[in-house]
Amino acid sequence: xxxxxxxxxxxxxxxxxxxxxxxxxxxxxxxxxxxxxxxxxxxxxxxxxxxxxxxxxxxxxxxxxxxxxxxxxxxxxxxxxxxxxxxxxxxxxxxxxxxxxxxxxxxxxxxxxxxxxxxxxxxxxxxxxxxxxxxxxxxxxxxxxxxxxxxxxxxxxxxxxxxxxxxxxxxxxxxxxxxxxxxxxxxxxxxx
Numbered sequence: 258x259x260x261x262x263x264x265x266x267x268x269x270x271x272x273x274x275x276x277x278x279x280x281x282x283x284x285x286x287x288x289x290x291x292x293x294x295x296x297x298x299x300x301x302x303x304x305x306x307x308x309x310x311x312x313x314x315x316x317x318x319x320x321x322x323x324x325x326x327x328x329x330x331x332x333x334x335x336x337x338x339x340x341x342x343x344x345x346x347x348x349x350x351x352x353x354x355x356x357x358x359x360x361x362x363x364x365x366x367x368x369x370x371x372x373x374x375x376x377x378x379x380x381x382x383x384x385x386x387x388x389x390x391x392x393x394x395x396x397x398x399x400x401x402x403x404x405x406x407x408x409x410x411x412x413x414x415x416x417x418x419x420x421x422x423x424x425x426x427x428x429x430x431x432x433x434x435x436x437x438x439x440x441x442x443x444x445x446x447x448x449x
Contacts, residue, residue: 267313268419271399271406274306278399279425285392287354292393300379300390306398307376313405317341320409330369338364341408343449348429349400360401372397400426407447417444 281302285294314333318325321340327333337344345364350357363370375394378386403426407414417437422445427433435446 265410265413265419267309267316267406268410268413270309271402272421272423274302274309274399274402275423275425277302278396281395282354282425287351287356287392287396289356293391295388295391297390299392299395300383300387303372303376303390303395303398304380306395306402307373307380310373310376310398310402310405313402313409317405317409330373334364334367334369344404344408347404347407347432349403350427350429351396351425352427353425356396358397358400360397360404370397370401372401404428407449411449414447414449417446419447420444 281298284298285291285296311330314330314337315325315327318327318333318336322336325336327336345361346359347361348357348359360370360372372394375386375389375391376398379390383390403423407419407428410419413419415434417435420443422443428447432448433445434448437444437446
């Protein structure tokens with residue numbers, strides 16, 4: 258009998274969203290030419306990813322600063338950027354489509370990511386900003402979630418305990434230290 262793996266709810270939710278993103282790629286080719294394409298499914302994924310990013314960053318702030326009461330993107334930036342500067346540098350690759358995204362790059366300039374603005378616009382004024390539920394922001398939001406979850410589960414990530422591993426998204430090779438087979442499947446040890 259296999260022993261139970263660690264409870265990684267946010268990782269598992271990310272894997273589900275990434276799977277939905279992969280399914281979307283059957284209908285919309287992931288190219289920069291299609292970045293402006295928007296749809297109900299992309300709105301759904303953008304809203305789900307943005308909401309989960311909010312939860313994950315709040316949890317990450319509590320890990321970094323246990324008494325944190327941060328509850329918005331600017332407060333998350335204020336707490337996390339000085340402590341986890343690599344968060345804003347990590348490039349996420351989608352090898353299958355030759356795409357790369359640095360979802361938290363704006364934090365280096367003390368700015369909110371463009372995809373976060375799109376998420377909030379679609380969330381609060383969908384009738385006016387539905388067109389912002391586009392491929393570019395949807396992919397970036399899920400990439401942003403990927404990076405945030407890696408840092409939330411840093412110890413598990415570095416010890417290869419985040420399984421299953423993503424099928425579509427990957428960090429740059431410099432963030433991967435090892436691939437190995439475990440009792441829970443193939444795992445990646447990340448270098449964060």
